[in-house]
Amino acid sequence: MTDTSGPVVIRDRAGAVPAPPVARVIRGLSDRAIAWLFIAPTILLLLAINVFPLIWTIRLSFTNYRANKPNVPLRWLGLENYTSILADPDVWQAMQATAHFVIWTILLEVLFGFGLALLIDKKFRGHSFWTTVILLPMMLSPAVVGTFWTFLFQPQIGLFNYVVAFLTGIDPSSFQMIGDVPLAPWAIVLVDTWMWTPYVMLICLAGLRSIPNYIYEAAEVDRASKWRQFWSITLPMVLPFLMLAVLFRGIENFKMFDMVNLLTSGGPGSTTELASITLKREAFEKWRTGYSSAFAIILFVTVFGAANIYVKALNKVKQR
Amino acid sequence: MAEVLLDNVTRRFGGIAAVRELSLHIGDGEFVVLLGPTGAGKTTTLRLVAGLERADAGRILIGGHDVTRLEPAARDVAFVFQQYSLYPHLSVFDNLAFPLRSPARRLPEPEVRERVTRTAELLRISSKLDSKATRLSGGEMQRVAIGRALVRQPAIFLMDEPLSSLDAKLRAELRIELKRIHEVLGATILYVTHDQIEAMTMANRIGVLREGELVQIGSAQHIYEEPSNLYVATRLGSPPINLLPAGVLPVPDAPAGTRTIGVRSEHLRIGKANGAAVQGVVTRIEHLGDQNHLHLTVADHRLVTLIEAHADLAVGERVDLALARPLCFDAAGVRLGGS
Numbered sequence A: 001m002t003d004t005s006g007p008v009v010i011r012d013r014a015g016a017v018p019a020p021p022v023a024r025v026i027r028g029l030s031d032r033a034i035a036w037l038f039i040a041p042t043i044l045l046l047l048a049i050n051v052f053p054l055i056w057t058i059r060l061s062f063t064n065y066r067a068n069k070p071n072v073p074l075r076w077l078g079l080e081n082y083t084s085i086l087a088d089p090d091v092w093q094a095m096q097a098t099a100h101f102v103i104w105t106i107l108l109e110v111l112f113g114f115g116l117a118l119l120i121d122k123k124f125r126g127h128s129f130w131t132t133v134i135l136l137p138m139m140l141s142p143a144v145v146g147t148f149w150t151f152l153f154q155p156q157i158g159l160f161n162y163v164v165a166f167l168t169g170i171d172p173s174s175f176q177m178i179g180d181v182p183l184a185p186w187a188i189v190l191v192d193t194w195m196w197t198p199y200v201m202l203i204c205l206a207g208l209r210s211i212p213n214y215i216y217e218a219a220e221v222d223r224a225s226k227w228r229q230f231w232s233i234t235l236p237m238v239l240p241f242l243m244l245a246v247l248f249r250g251i252e253n254f255k256m257f258d259m260v261n262l263l264t265s266g267g268p269g270s271t272t273e274l275a276s277i278t279l280k281r282e283a284f285e286k287w288r289t290g291y292s293s294a295f296a297i298i299l300f301v302t303v304f305g306a307a308n309i310y311v312k313a314l315n316k317v318k319q320r
Numbered sequence B: 001m002a003e004v005l006l007d008n009v010t011r012r013f014g015g016i017a018a019v020r021e022l023s024l025h026i027g028d029g030e031f032v033v034l035l036g037p038t039g040a041g042k043t044t045t046l047r048l049v050a051g052l053e054r055a056d057a058g059r060i061l062i063g064g065h066d067v068t069r070l071e072p073a074a075r076d077v078a079f080v081f082q083q084y085s086l087y088p089h090l091s092v093f094d095n096l097a098f099p100l101r102s103p104a105r106r107l108p109e110p111e112v113r114e115r116v117t118r119t120a121e122l123l124r125i126s127s128k129l130d131s132k133a134t135r136l137s138g139g140e141m142q143r144v145a146i147g148r149a150l151v152r153q154p155a156i157f158l159m160d161e162p163l164s165s166l167d168a169k170l171r172a173e174l175r176i177e178l179k180r181i182h183e184v185l186g187a188t189i190l191y192v193t194h195d196q197i198e199a200m201t202m203a204n205r206i207g208v209l210r211e212g213e214l215v216q217i218g219s220a221q222h223i224y225e226e227p228s229n230l231y232v233a234t235r236l237g238s239p240p241i242n243l244l245p246a247g248v249l250p251v252p253d254a255p256a257g258t259r260t261i262g263v264r265s266e267h268l269r270i271g272k273a274n275g276a277a278v279q280g281v282v283t284r285i286e287h288l289g290d291q292n293h294l295h296l297t298v299a300d301h302r303l304v305t306l307i308e309a310h311a312d313l314a315v316g317e318r319v320d321l322a323l324a325r326p327l328c329f330d331a332a333g334v335r336l337g338g339s
Helices: A002-016 A022-027 A031-060 A080-086 A089-120 A127-139 A142-152 A159-168 A184-209 A213-221 A226-254 A258-263 A275-284 A289-319 B042-050 B092-097 B109-122 B138-150 B168-185 B196-202 B220-225 B230-235
Strands: B004-013 B016-026 B031-035 B057-062 B077-080 B156-160 B189-193 B205-210 B213-218 B242-245 B260-263 B268-272 B279-287 B291-298 B301-308 B318-323 B327-329
Touching: A031 A289, A080 A289, A089 A127, A089 A184, A089 A226, A089 A275, A127 A184, A142 A159, A142 A184, A142 A258, A184 A226, A184 A258, A213 A226, A213 B077, A226 A289, A258 A275, A275 A289, B004 B042, B016 B042, B016 B057, B016 B213, B031 B042, B031 B196, B042 B057, B042 B077, B042 B156, B042 B189, B077 B138, B092 B109, B092 B138, B109 B138, B138 B156, B138 B168, B168 B196, B189 B196, B196 B220, B205 B220, B205 B230, B213 B220, B213 B230, B230 B260, B230 B327, B242 B301, B268 B301, B291 B318
Parallel strands: B031 B189, B031 B205, B077 B156, B156 B189
Antiparallel strands: B004 B016, B004 B057, B205 B213, B242 B260, B260 B327, B268 B318, B279 B291, B279 B318, B291 B301
């Protein structure tokens, strides 16, 4: 009975609506073909805006190409760009500045972020309100943060200098956070920590909330002190989350550009000139496109390699 | 091991009493099972003894000492949770050793090793000592959790439905194992379950809870044969006790005021239709293998009873029914004529 009624209904519909039978066209394709059809736009887009530029950059990195002089005949340099970058003391200074920035921001953000997460996890009165307040800096645009911290750091009228003066009695105009050579590297660390500690806190909080309460109760009955509970339950179980936060912040800060560029533009001198700022100078101020392409590839390989090693370690921790 | 006494203990959650004026004495080396449905206050009672909940009123004594205001760590109790509460990043050995390595205990490491090994043998998990806790099967995890309680030799073991998340076969195995451990160690155990088979097979005494109150406590046989009211009667027995209004089936010498008759399989005499005063109709026969469930209809009331597997009965057949010493309850559900 159903054998005959099924096709009849379809034929009726086809008769009533004389639209082109799209369904029939698609019916001719295999599942695999339909799958390809669906992902093709994404793949094409990825090829066009990610893979092709990457390959093109690799190509350029072996040449003397300058984007402001496109008519100069292209000369192949081999590895010359790479060798001169690795021998350039300015590059190494930028790498040092970047390392200083990455290491200190991660350290401080993990310390404060984890600490705040532990406090917020206590679920005191109004903890959700304070969570929102703490998360605010993270929601701002890095450009906004960079710009308004230049005002906060302003020695005469800046709130930061005023508060420091109020708390310590130091003359507020006696130091400039973004003008003094010894202070500037710490100014960018401070602002980044202020902005991204909430992010680390959020991830740690997710980790803390994933620990079931009965494990703590079991430990309490087993006479484990709060300290021992922290070391043998809380920390190991939050560690994968913490490592994930470190990974994200590490990659982000290794290629930090916007906030620092707006805050200090790499100054004073080149004390806060991070790798990506050097890169931008080489590429769009000195127009050494081939050279900066090589630098970009070096940075890419560095962060890619480091992240891969790190993810392997992370998986090991997760599997414990 | 020690005796434990709960004296008029009350615990409220937001105005609702989860445990109400509960008094319970657990003798040294006794295995007491608290039985009741979800929300009866079984787990809260256990947590009160452990110190994971604080009593709003009443006293709790362990080994003669008032522990009502003490922290869990100071009470010398061991707790087995319903979930496998293992420390996931530690090995089985370290999980078992965890309570022994507490600074409050300070056992020398060779003794820790010895005790852990002995406990692992008792629970038959010796081969798993080096495995990560997360690599174990459900049954092994729960054994480790039980083992973590056993290494301690505490005043009392508190077990909160430790077998409920295991499959039937494992549950039967661990039930026997727990009973064996109880006999070997002479442990005092307070055990919570809603499974009547666990209660019947393991308990020295069963306490039946309803809405935070202890309704009746006694040996499994006593609770089964002499329930103090309807609620307790319906807790035990499989198939569940049949409740009929008085008068459906004639009860010889029923006490005055009987309103409800409780009929278990052993109270019912079934025979081939032979002109008895009351007859029932067979509506369904469920085959269990060794026995059958027989569904009957008597004057619009349904009965389920056990009969032997090869009883010569068919669906639709009429049978003679008679009662032998059933349980009689009054209008309020209180048992009448009990001993």
